[in-house]
Amino acid sequence: MSPRIRVALLALSALILLPCAAQVIAGLPAFGSTIAQYGARINAITPEARHVANMVSAINFDLRGLDTLGEEFMLLAAITGTVVLLRGRRGEGMTGRAMHRPGRAVIPRSEATVLACRIAGPLTAVFGLYVVVHATVTPGGGFQGGVILASGTLLIYLGEGYTGWRDAIRSHWLDVLEGGGALLFALCGLVPMLTGAAFMQNVLPLGTFRDLFSGGLMLVENLGVAMAVTGGFTQLFLEFMEETREAEEPDEPGEESA
Amino acid sequence: MSAVTNVLPYAVAAWLFGVGLYGIATSRNFIHLVGCLGVCQSATYVLLLGLGYRWGSIAPIFYDHPPGTPAVDPVMQALVLTDIVVGATLTALLLVLTVQAYKRGGSLDPGKLRPMRAGGQTDRDRSSDRGRPAA
Numbered sequence: 157m158s159p160r161i162r163v164a165l166l167a168l169s170a171l172i173l174l175p176c177a178a179q180v181i182a183g184l185p186a187f188g189s190t191i192a193q194y195g196a197r198i199n200a201i202t203p204e205a206r207h208v209a210n211m212v213s214a215i216n217f218d219l220r221g222l223d224t225l226g227e228e229f230m231l232l233a234a235i236t237g238t239v240v241l242l243r244g245r246r247g248e249g250m251t252g253r254a255m256h257r258p259g260r261a262v263i264p265r266s267e268a269t270v271l272a273c274r275i276a277g278p279l280t281a282v283f284g285l286y287v288v289v290h291a292t293v294t295p296g297g298g299f300q301g302g303v304i305l306a307s308g309t310l311l312i313y314l315g316e317g318y319t320g321w322r323d324a325i326r327s328h329w330l331d332v333l334e335g336g337g338a339l340l341f342a343l344c345g346l347v348p349m350l351t352g353a354a355f356m357q358n359v360l361p362l363g364t365f366r367d368l369f370s371g372g373l374m375l376v377e378n379l380g381v382a383m384a385v386t387g388g389f390t391q392l393f394l395e396f397m398e399e400t401r402e403a404e405e406p407d408e409p410g411e412e413s414a
Numbered sequence: 415m416s417a418v419t420n421v422l423p424y425a426v427a428a429w430l431f432g433v434g435l436y437g438i439a440t441s442r443n444f445i446h447l448v449g450c451l452g453v454c455q456s457a458t459y460v461l462l463l464g465l466g467y468r469w470g471s472i473a474p475i476f477y478d479h480p481p482g483t484p485a486v487d488p489v490m491q492a493l494v495l496t497d498i499v500v501g502a503t504l505t506a507l508l509l510v511l512t513v514q515a516y517k518r519g520g521s522l523d524p525g526k527l528r529p530m531r532a533g534g535q536t537d538r539d540r541s542s543d544r545g546r547p548a549a
Binding site (some may be wrong): 159162163165166172177181182184188189190191192194195196198199200203204209210211212214215216220223224229230231234235237238241242267293294295299300303314359366386388389392395396399 | 419420421422423424425428432435436439440464465466467468469471473474475476477481482485486487488489490491492495496498500501502503504506507509510511513514525
Protein backbone atom coordinates (compact mmCIF):
# COMPACT_ATOMS: atom_id res chain seq x y z
CA MET A 157 0.00 0.00 0.00
CA SER A 158 1.47 3.32 -0.97
CA PRO A 159 1.70 6.03 1.69
CA ARG A 160 -0.79 8.18 -0.21
CA ILE A 161 -3.50 5.52 -0.15
CA ARG A 162 -2.80 4.90 3.51
CA VAL A 163 -3.28 8.57 4.38
CA ALA A 164 -6.43 8.68 2.25
CA LEU A 165 -7.82 5.66 4.12
CA LEU A 166 -6.94 7.28 7.44
CA ALA A 167 -8.66 10.51 6.41
CA LEU A 168 -11.73 8.54 5.31
CA SER A 169 -11.97 6.66 8.60
CA ALA A 170 -11.38 9.90 10.53
CA LEU A 171 -14.23 11.48 8.59
CA ILE A 172 -16.54 8.69 9.74
CA LEU A 173 -15.22 8.34 13.29
CA LEU A 174 -14.91 12.04 14.14
CA PRO A 175 -18.67 12.74 14.35
CA CYS A 176 -19.06 9.59 16.47
CA ALA A 177 -16.29 10.74 18.82
CA ALA A 178 -17.84 14.19 19.03
CA GLN A 179 -21.18 12.59 19.88
CA VAL A 180 -19.60 10.52 22.68
CA ILE A 181 -17.68 13.49 24.11
CA ALA A 182 -20.85 15.58 24.12
CA GLY A 183 -22.58 12.80 26.03
CA LEU A 184 -19.90 12.61 28.74
CA PRO A 185 -20.46 14.44 32.02
CA ALA A 186 -18.94 17.93 31.87
CA PHE A 187 -15.27 17.96 32.84
CA GLY A 188 -14.75 18.35 36.57
CA SER A 189 -18.43 18.25 37.50
CA THR A 190 -18.68 14.80 39.05
CA ILE A 191 -16.79 11.55 39.58
CA ALA A 192 -17.93 7.97 39.25
CA GLN A 193 -19.81 6.47 42.18
CA TYR A 194 -17.30 3.62 42.55
CA GLY A 195 -14.40 5.99 43.17
CA ALA A 196 -16.46 8.16 45.51
CA ARG A 197 -17.46 5.12 47.59
CA ILE A 198 -13.84 3.95 47.76
CA ASN A 199 -12.79 7.38 49.01
CA ALA A 200 -15.50 7.27 51.66
CA ILE A 201 -15.04 3.73 52.94
CA THR A 202 -11.44 2.62 52.46
CA PRO A 203 -9.56 4.83 54.99
CA GLU A 204 -11.80 3.37 57.67
CA ALA A 205 -11.90 -0.19 56.36
CA ARG A 206 -8.22 -0.67 55.47
CA HIS A 207 -6.44 1.98 57.59
CA VAL A 208 -4.56 3.33 54.58
CA ALA A 209 -4.24 6.94 53.48
CA ASN A 210 -3.28 6.37 49.84
CA MET A 211 -6.38 5.31 47.91
CA VAL A 212 -4.46 4.50 44.74
CA SER A 213 -2.34 1.94 46.58
CA ALA A 214 -5.44 0.57 48.26
CA ILE A 215 -7.02 -0.05 44.86
CA ASN A 216 -3.88 -1.50 43.31
CA PHE A 217 -2.96 -3.84 46.13
CA ASP A 218 -6.22 -4.67 47.83
CA LEU A 219 -9.54 -3.74 46.25
CA ARG A 220 -8.42 -4.60 42.72
CA GLY A 221 -5.37 -6.67 43.66
CA LEU A 222 -6.29 -9.37 41.18
CA ASP A 223 -5.91 -6.89 38.31
CA THR A 224 -2.49 -5.87 39.59
CA LEU A 225 -1.51 -9.54 39.70
CA GLY A 226 -2.33 -9.71 35.99
CA GLU A 227 -0.35 -6.54 35.37
CA GLU A 228 2.56 -7.96 37.32
CA PHE A 229 2.68 -11.04 35.13
CA MET A 230 2.31 -8.94 32.01
CA LEU A 231 5.40 -7.05 33.13
CA LEU A 232 7.17 -10.34 33.69
CA ALA A 233 6.10 -11.64 30.28
CA ALA A 234 7.20 -8.49 28.45
CA ILE A 235 10.61 -8.51 30.09
CA THR A 236 11.04 -12.23 29.50
CA GLY A 237 10.19 -11.62 25.85
CA THR A 238 12.78 -8.85 25.66
CA VAL A 239 15.48 -11.02 27.19
CA VAL A 240 14.66 -14.02 24.99
CA LEU A 241 14.70 -11.91 21.84
CA LEU A 242 17.94 -10.13 22.62
CA ARG A 243 20.01 -12.97 24.03
CA GLY A 244 21.31 -15.81 21.94
CA ARG A 245 23.13 -13.81 19.31
CA ARG A 246 25.89 -12.80 21.64
CA GLY A 247 29.18 -14.52 21.94
CA GLU A 248 32.54 -14.23 23.56
CA GLY A 249 35.08 -11.67 22.50
CA MET A 250 33.06 -8.55 23.13
CA THR A 251 34.67 -5.43 24.48
CA GLY A 252 34.01 -4.46 28.05
CA ARG A 253 32.42 -1.28 26.83
CA ALA A 254 28.92 -0.35 25.82
CA MET A 255 27.22 2.64 24.22
CA HIS A 256 30.35 3.49 22.30
CA ARG A 257 30.58 4.14 18.60
CA PRO A 258 33.52 2.41 17.00
CA GLY A 259 36.09 4.85 15.79
CA ARG A 260 35.05 7.68 18.05
CA ALA A 261 37.65 8.93 20.50
CA VAL A 262 37.21 7.73 24.07
CA ILE A 263 37.25 10.62 26.51
CA PRO A 264 38.33 9.70 30.04
CA ARG A 265 35.63 10.21 32.64
CA SER A 266 36.17 13.28 34.78
CA GLU A 267 36.54 12.90 38.51
CA ALA A 268 33.63 15.29 39.06
CA THR A 269 31.31 12.86 37.26
CA VAL A 270 32.49 9.94 39.37
CA LEU A 271 32.08 11.93 42.58
CA ALA A 272 28.63 13.21 41.64
CA CYS A 273 27.47 9.69 40.79
CA ARG A 274 28.88 8.21 43.98
CA ILE A 275 27.01 10.82 46.01
CA ALA A 276 23.78 10.79 43.99
CA GLY A 277 23.58 7.02 43.54
CA PRO A 278 23.03 6.04 47.20
CA LEU A 279 20.75 9.04 47.68
CA THR A 280 18.61 7.91 44.74
CA ALA A 281 18.49 4.41 46.19
CA VAL A 282 17.40 5.73 49.58
CA PHE A 283 14.74 7.91 47.98
CA GLY A 284 13.50 4.93 45.97
CA LEU A 285 13.24 2.81 49.11
CA TYR A 286 11.43 5.66 50.86
CA VAL A 287 8.88 5.86 48.04
CA VAL A 288 8.46 2.07 48.13
CA VAL A 289 7.87 1.63 51.85
CA HIS A 290 5.50 4.58 52.21
CA ALA A 291 3.12 3.17 49.62
CA THR A 292 0.10 3.14 51.91
CA VAL A 293 0.73 6.53 53.51
CA THR A 294 1.91 9.08 50.95
CA PRO A 295 1.99 9.18 47.13
CA GLY A 296 4.19 6.40 45.87
CA GLY A 297 4.36 2.64 45.90
CA GLY A 298 6.11 -0.33 44.44
CA PHE A 299 5.84 0.70 40.80
CA GLN A 300 7.08 4.26 41.25
CA GLY A 301 9.76 3.39 43.81
CA GLY A 302 10.91 0.41 41.76
CA VAL A 303 11.52 2.60 38.74
CA ILE A 304 13.49 5.08 40.88
CA LEU A 305 15.61 2.23 42.28
CA ALA A 306 16.25 0.88 38.80
CA SER A 307 17.32 4.28 37.50
CA GLY A 308 19.58 4.60 40.52
CA THR A 309 21.57 1.65 39.24
CA LEU A 310 22.18 3.55 36.01
CA LEU A 311 24.19 6.07 38.04
CA ILE A 312 26.65 3.25 38.74
CA TYR A 313 27.08 2.90 34.98
CA LEU A 314 27.57 6.64 34.60
CA GLY A 315 30.13 6.81 37.38
CA GLU A 316 32.01 3.53 37.12
CA GLY A 317 31.77 2.63 33.46
CA TYR A 318 30.23 -0.41 31.88
CA THR A 319 32.57 -2.97 33.47
CA GLY A 320 31.97 -1.54 36.92
CA TRP A 321 28.23 -1.58 36.32
CA ARG A 322 28.27 -5.22 35.30
CA ASP A 323 30.39 -6.03 38.35
CA ALA A 324 27.83 -4.40 40.63
CA ILE A 325 24.69 -5.63 38.86
CA ARG A 326 24.55 -9.40 38.52
CA SER A 327 22.12 -10.68 35.94
CA HIS A 328 20.99 -13.66 38.00
CA TRP A 329 20.20 -11.41 40.96
CA LEU A 330 17.90 -9.48 38.67
CA ASP A 331 16.20 -12.72 37.63
CA VAL A 332 15.67 -13.56 41.29
CA LEU A 333 14.33 -10.08 42.05
CA GLU A 334 11.98 -10.08 39.11
CA GLY A 335 10.65 -13.62 39.40
CA GLY A 336 10.71 -13.54 43.19
CA GLY A 337 8.67 -10.35 43.25
CA ALA A 338 6.01 -11.85 41.02
CA LEU A 339 6.03 -15.04 43.11
CA LEU A 340 5.66 -13.04 46.32
CA PHE A 341 2.65 -11.25 44.87
CA ALA A 342 1.07 -14.51 43.76
CA LEU A 343 1.71 -16.04 47.20
CA CYS A 344 0.01 -13.03 48.80
CA GLY A 345 -3.06 -14.11 46.91
CA LEU A 346 -2.78 -17.82 47.65
CA VAL A 347 -1.61 -17.93 51.28
CA PRO A 348 -4.79 -16.33 52.71
CA MET A 349 -6.71 -19.19 51.09
CA LEU A 350 -4.86 -21.61 53.36
CA THR A 351 -6.47 -19.93 56.34
CA GLY A 352 -9.90 -20.28 54.79
CA ALA A 353 -10.12 -16.70 53.59
CA ALA A 354 -10.81 -15.56 50.03
CA PHE A 355 -8.11 -15.06 47.39
CA MET A 356 -5.94 -12.07 48.36
CA GLN A 357 -8.11 -11.26 51.35
CA ASN A 358 -6.35 -8.89 53.72
CA VAL A 359 -5.77 -11.23 56.68
CA LEU A 360 -2.82 -9.48 58.29
CA PRO A 361 -3.36 -6.91 61.06
CA LEU A 362 -4.25 -3.60 59.43
CA GLY A 363 -2.04 -1.38 61.59
CA THR A 364 -2.52 2.28 62.40
CA PHE A 365 -3.93 4.84 59.97
CA ARG A 366 -1.21 7.22 58.65
CA ASP A 367 1.51 4.94 60.00
CA LEU A 368 4.25 3.23 58.00
CA PHE A 369 2.85 -0.13 59.09
CA SER A 370 -0.67 0.17 57.83
CA GLY A 371 -2.60 -1.81 55.27
CA GLY A 372 -1.60 -5.33 56.33
CA LEU A 373 -1.08 -7.57 53.33
CA MET A 374 -0.71 -4.55 51.05
CA LEU A 375 2.78 -3.93 52.41
CA VAL A 376 3.94 -7.39 51.36
CA GLU A 377 2.35 -7.11 47.92
CA ASN A 378 3.88 -3.69 47.52
CA LEU A 379 7.31 -5.13 48.32
CA GLY A 380 6.80 -7.84 45.71
CA VAL A 381 5.89 -5.27 43.08
CA ALA A 382 8.90 -3.13 44.01
CA MET A 383 11.22 -6.12 43.64
CA ALA A 384 9.73 -7.13 40.30
CA VAL A 385 9.86 -3.61 38.88
CA THR A 386 13.40 -2.95 40.08
CA GLY A 387 14.66 -6.27 38.73
CA GLY A 388 12.68 -6.00 35.52
CA PHE A 389 13.69 -2.49 34.54
CA THR A 390 17.34 -3.00 35.46
CA GLN A 391 17.24 -6.15 33.33
CA LEU A 392 15.90 -4.04 30.44
CA PHE A 393 18.74 -1.52 30.78
CA LEU A 394 21.24 -4.35 30.95
CA GLU A 395 19.94 -6.11 27.85
CA PHE A 396 19.79 -2.95 25.78
CA MET A 397 23.30 -1.90 26.79
CA GLU A 398 24.60 -5.39 26.15
CA GLU A 399 23.20 -4.99 22.66
CA THR A 400 25.46 -2.00 21.96
CA ARG A 401 28.69 -3.82 22.70
CA GLU A 402 30.90 -4.23 19.70
CA ALA A 403 33.16 -7.11 18.84
CA GLU A 404 36.64 -6.94 20.30
CA GLU A 405 39.05 -4.68 18.47
CA PRO A 406 42.70 -3.91 19.07
CA ASP A 407 42.76 -1.70 22.13
CA GLU A 408 43.65 1.91 21.83
CA PRO A 409 45.48 3.59 24.66
CA GLY A 410 43.55 5.37 27.39
CA GLU A 411 40.37 3.34 27.03
CA GLU A 412 39.93 1.73 30.39
CA SER A 413 37.87 4.52 31.88
CA ALA A 414 35.32 4.68 29.09
CA MET B 415 -17.72 26.45 33.76
CA SER B 416 -17.77 27.43 30.18
CA ALA B 417 -18.57 25.13 27.31
CA VAL B 418 -14.90 25.07 26.28
CA THR B 419 -13.53 23.78 29.58
CA ASN B 420 -16.31 21.20 29.73
CA VAL B 421 -14.97 19.29 26.74
CA LEU B 422 -11.37 20.53 26.44
CA PRO B 423 -9.60 17.56 28.14
CA TYR B 424 -11.59 15.06 26.07
CA ALA B 425 -10.86 17.02 22.91
CA VAL B 426 -7.16 17.06 23.79
CA ALA B 427 -7.26 13.28 24.28
CA ALA B 428 -8.97 12.78 20.92
CA TRP B 429 -6.49 15.10 19.23
CA LEU B 430 -3.49 13.32 20.77
CA PHE B 431 -4.86 9.99 19.65
CA GLY B 432 -5.48 11.28 16.13
CA VAL B 433 -2.02 12.81 15.85
CA GLY B 434 -0.40 9.59 17.04
CA LEU B 435 -2.47 7.57 14.59
CA TYR B 436 -1.45 9.83 11.73
CA GLY B 437 2.18 9.37 12.76
CA ILE B 438 1.79 5.59 12.78
CA ALA B 439 0.10 5.55 9.39
CA THR B 440 2.75 7.70 7.70
CA SER B 441 5.76 6.38 9.61
CA ARG B 442 8.94 5.66 7.69
CA ASN B 443 10.93 4.45 10.67
CA PHE B 444 10.19 1.85 13.33
CA ILE B 445 11.59 3.95 16.17
CA HIS B 446 9.41 6.86 15.09
CA LEU B 447 6.49 4.43 14.98
CA VAL B 448 7.07 3.32 18.58
CA GLY B 449 7.20 6.99 19.60
CA CYS B 450 3.89 7.63 17.84
CA LEU B 451 2.35 4.72 19.69
CA GLY B 452 3.49 6.43 22.89
CA VAL B 453 1.66 9.60 21.79
CA CYS B 454 -1.49 7.54 21.20
CA GLN B 455 -1.13 6.06 24.62
CA SER B 456 -0.70 9.43 26.31
CA ALA B 457 -4.18 10.22 24.97
CA THR B 458 -5.49 7.53 27.31
CA TYR B 459 -3.73 9.17 30.27
CA VAL B 460 -5.39 12.49 29.52
CA LEU B 461 -8.78 10.84 28.99
CA LEU B 462 -8.66 8.80 32.21
CA LEU B 463 -7.42 11.65 34.39
CA GLY B 464 -9.98 13.97 32.79
CA LEU B 465 -12.79 11.54 33.56
CA GLY B 466 -11.69 11.21 37.16
CA TYR B 467 -11.28 14.91 37.90
CA ARG B 468 -13.63 17.05 39.93
CA TRP B 469 -13.19 20.76 40.61
CA GLY B 470 -12.19 21.67 44.15
CA SER B 471 -11.10 18.15 45.07
CA ILE B 472 -7.82 16.98 46.57
CA ALA B 473 -5.68 14.06 45.46
CA PRO B 474 -7.08 10.79 46.87
CA ILE B 475 -4.48 10.65 49.65
CA PHE B 476 -5.83 11.42 53.10
CA TYR B 477 -2.62 12.22 54.91
CA ASP B 478 -2.72 16.00 55.24
CA HIS B 479 -6.49 16.18 54.78
CA PRO B 480 -8.84 14.13 56.95
CA PRO B 481 -10.83 11.31 55.31
CA GLY B 482 -14.07 12.67 53.97
CA THR B 483 -12.51 15.64 52.16
CA PRO B 484 -13.79 15.66 48.57
CA ALA B 485 -11.17 13.86 46.48
CA VAL B 486 -10.83 12.99 42.81
CA ASP B 487 -11.55 9.48 41.50
CA PRO B 488 -8.77 7.12 42.71
CA VAL B 489 -9.81 4.36 40.30
CA MET B 490 -8.77 6.44 37.30
CA GLN B 491 -5.42 7.23 38.88
CA ALA B 492 -4.78 3.55 39.55
CA LEU B 493 -5.69 2.84 35.93
CA VAL B 494 -3.25 5.47 34.68
CA LEU B 495 -0.51 3.95 36.84
CA THR B 496 -1.20 0.57 35.25
CA ASP B 497 -1.29 2.21 31.85
CA ILE B 498 2.14 3.80 32.32
CA VAL B 499 3.76 0.55 33.48
CA VAL B 500 2.25 -1.38 30.59
CA GLY B 501 3.31 1.35 28.18
CA ALA B 502 6.92 1.33 29.38
CA THR B 503 7.34 -2.44 29.05
CA LEU B 504 5.52 -2.49 25.73
CA THR B 505 7.83 0.21 24.38
CA ALA B 506 10.83 -1.85 25.45
CA LEU B 507 9.46 -4.96 23.76
CA LEU B 508 8.70 -3.08 20.54
CA LEU B 509 12.17 -1.55 20.49
CA VAL B 510 13.65 -5.04 20.81
CA LEU B 511 11.58 -6.14 17.84
CA THR B 512 12.90 -3.08 16.02
CA VAL B 513 16.46 -4.13 16.79
CA GLN B 514 15.76 -7.61 15.47
CA ALA B 515 14.01 -6.34 12.34
CA TYR B 516 17.00 -4.10 11.62
CA LYS B 517 19.43 -6.97 12.11
CA ARG B 518 17.48 -9.23 9.78
CA GLY B 519 16.29 -6.78 7.17
CA GLY B 520 18.97 -4.09 7.39
CA SER B 521 16.38 -1.34 7.34
CA LEU B 522 14.17 0.52 9.80
CA ASP B 523 11.58 1.39 7.17
CA PRO B 524 8.32 -0.51 7.71
CA GLY B 525 7.65 -0.26 3.97
CA LYS B 526 10.80 -2.27 3.23
CA LEU B 527 9.90 -5.08 5.59
CA ARG B 528 9.82 -8.43 3.80
CA PRO B 529 8.33 -11.69 5.00
CA MET B 530 10.84 -13.86 6.79
CA ARG B 531 11.85 -17.03 5.01
CA ALA B 532 13.16 -20.34 6.22
CA GLY B 533 16.85 -20.11 6.98
CA GLY B 534 16.53 -16.48 8.02
CA GLN B 535 17.81 -15.09 4.71
CA THR B 536 15.81 -12.47 2.88
CA ASP B 537 16.38 -11.01 -0.56
CA ARG B 538 17.56 -7.89 1.17
CA ASP B 539 20.42 -9.66 2.89
CA ARG B 540 21.98 -10.45 -0.43
CA SER B 541 20.98 -7.48 -2.53
CA SER B 542 21.55 -4.65 -0.09
CA ASP B 543 24.17 -3.89 2.49
CA ARG B 544 22.42 -0.79 3.73
CA GLY B 545 22.76 -0.30 7.44
CA ARG B 546 25.36 -2.99 7.88
CA PRO B 547 28.15 -2.19 10.30
CA ALA B 548 31.22 -1.07 8.44
CA ALA B 549 33.49 -3.52 10.23
